[in-house]
Amino acid sequence: MFEVTQETHIARSPAQVWDVLANFERYEQWSPYVRPKGSPEQGKEIDYSFRMNPANPRFWPVTAIVSEWEPCAKLGFDVRLNWMLTIEERFVLEPAAGGTRLVHSFRCRGLLARLRLSKARRNFKEILNETDRLLTRYLSRPANKPVLSAKPKRKGRR
Template structure:
């Protein structure tokens, strides 16, 4: 198994981060790694996503929401034919750091026969780009008082 793990601290509440992270319709405006996501945000539901890799081709796939804890965790799983061939479990966790600061942990666990081909630093760069873009989007959003 291979784990990709990145993190970023965002100057906003977990609620504000969650609102942007779960607004799939806004992904094209800010998300360089997953520029498209559509579907029902409910455990067990299928979501269509497009994954963009720096210097690579866009890849469309359908993932299944496996965890949804408002303002805490969003998780989905995608697989290639069978989990034995390839499975990616993508988890986005929000850790409150006081009232107006949040740490986002952006992690994916890759398993299966083809997981060994994801051994370069490219996935980390893509996840870090997504983290930076989310931080920028949330911190620039007008606060509602």
């Protein structure tokens, strides 16, 4: 087993951060890595698609269980890829001066996690960094403006 954790300060209230995390339909506007679908309820199985590399357009569809659901405080997904690897993604929100302290983590269990692959740990840390950066950016944007907009096509040479 291994775990990677990151803390981020977001200049929004826990309720505002929760509104984004709990709205699975909006994940595509800020998260290039995961697409949860379904009713977010504790213990409920949902459709969950993920990718490790946002440059790859293909998502891997799997099922996940909403392992934690405490409004404005905790959200967790238990993603079973197969008997060799289970990934728990967790968001914990705490009130902090001027906003919210977000503790975002991945805990990996199973045969592959026991190998202690340093590249896997590095990849999950990069995913935490990028996801939290994009979530913070999404929450600081003007209302209804998506973060993951496509770059305009260039015309001619530059």
